[in-house]
Amino acid sequence: MEIKKLERNGKIIFSEYKRGGGIIKALSMKRDEILFELKDSKLKGRGGAGFPTSTKWMLTAASISDEKYIICNADEGEPGTFKDRVLLSEYPELVFDGMVIGGYTIGAKLGIVYLRGEYEYLQKPLEDYLNEMREDNLLGKNILGKEGFDFDIEIFLGSGAYVCGEETALIESLEGNRGEARNRPPYPVNTGYNGKPTSVNNVETLATIPHIILKGAEWFRNTGTDKSSGSKLFSISGDCDKPGVYELPWGTTINELLDLVEAKNIKAVQIGGASGFCYPKSQFDRKLAYEDAATGGSIIIFNENRNMVSVLKNFMEFFVEESCGQCTPCRIGNTKLLEGVKQIEKGVHTFSYINKLRDLGKTMQVASKCGLGQSSPNAFISILDNFKDEVLNYNNGGANGRN
């Protein structure tokens, strides 16, 4: 695929940056100062879970070991997200500089990019880019003359498994195993890749860090809300005239976002991909933020002509296919939920059975071993709750005569 740089505007990530800038500044700081700056910025992980990045790095830095690793999670598999693709293809300097700063801060010598197999076409340009960084001594030994700071980056190609985006499954996969999530604790910050302390960070999280280091925590906090500092990349697709990746401050409402992408006659917005929640029109004044409508950035828009039962069916098929099958609530649960949706589609469901499935979904949310099974019922439950008339009376003459 042809990779071209579009003109993009944004307050933080898409603000001006020159390769190496963040690294130069970081190497002039003490590790504690970097951690303090990050803590002060209140940066939270952009991969979905929203864990404070400074805490993750602090724990990894404090873990005593001869070897440590920083991993860039580029497995981007959530349906409807493509922001990491844009960062990797158009802004590799941000992602890699973020990894170098991370390596310096936590004391890692090696960074690994776990690149999803579907993005294989990005591997070669990224390898070339890493070579340029090596030539400029932004990677390698005694980076930029900093005595004793050796760091390099490798790219590892995934093989088509959504669950490998979950950090412990990702580590299993790197170690040459089936990508099955591990029990936690222990957490990767203590026992990660090869049993060593490891920080797994999302592409966007890493890409934000060089800016924070250069321009400071306060500058960063000036954007966004109190609990969700900074900005976020949103991957917007579905029914709108201007789909694409947008950088917006946290706290932007769904309505504002719909205006921006010129979406008209919209009845539903799926926030957070297949594992997220479906919002009806009455909730379009909700804020996109960790404290309100939280999201890793996938936004899929549905207009009034869309059929929510087939949308839900598509999501459930996805989870049945991608469940690693390790634990029963997720393996069996998703199959049952999909069967339920198919019954609705055929009009052979009973209300009481669908209600039972809703309870099953609640059980899956607490009983599943990893985030996949814990979040896969979200779409089922929220579509059922928010579009009850349409869903339960599907194929049944509409909702009491209404459509």
Add this chain to the structure above:
Amino acid sequence: MFVEEKTSLAVEIESLVKKYGNDRSALLTILHEIQKQHRYISDYAQQEIARHLNIHPVEVYSVISFYAFLNSEPKGRNIVRICRTVSCEMKGKEALEKAIERELGIRIGETTKDKKFTVEYANCLGLCDVAPAMSINDRVYTRLTPEKAVQLLNEVK
């Protein structure tokens, strides 16, 4: 399998092990390379890889069976993947799929008689803003129409 073919595969695996090491953590990279070259990982290849990495062949098989992009049965020379996830579904994935099925005379999941194509579904290719999307081997194509998709297949050698 011919003996000659066997030995060339053995040599290939040996050189991959030399390049990536005989650590368990080299397994997926080695499998990926074999898959790329041969479009599948034969029983014989699995045994050879297991021997070099000092693990049981069943473990190699179990890893292959986990990942969508690895397979132990032969496939077509070109792998076509049509994105079946929501944003592509909304933008006409079904018409794409039907046109390709008609044109090649196979269903999704099958391989053409001449072994030229295997057509599969993919889950979200990360190109939802330029949907519908599909990939042919490691290249991706976006904003497809049924005609355009078929034309792309015709251009494949």
